[in-house]
Amino acid sequence: MEDNKEEKLELIALKSFEEEAELYKVVDFLNKSLREKKLMFGIAKDDKEGFTLSIYEI
Template sequence: MESKVEVLSRLRIPHNGDLYKVVDVLNRTLKEKDLMFGLALDPDDKETAIFTIYRT
């Protein structure tokens, strides 16, 4: 069975050490709505985080 993940939105924001907590609570709260949230450092700018919303 193949799972498709669709990127709904992507946002670049200043990196903050607590952003992962927001992503964690969003993932726990909205997984039943087939939404998934991701956070990564921009490979070109370590001061910028990339926040992504996916539909699973």
């Protein structure tokens, strides 16, 4: 039996914002800076014309 090691993302926090501005640049910076700490950040447009920032532990 093979030992398949799948990375599982665990959501740590979620925050919604009304405006994007340059939020994607912040997310990119955080991903590059905190990759070694096993953290991953994501941004998604929500239904209310705002954005949601997600933080995951890998």
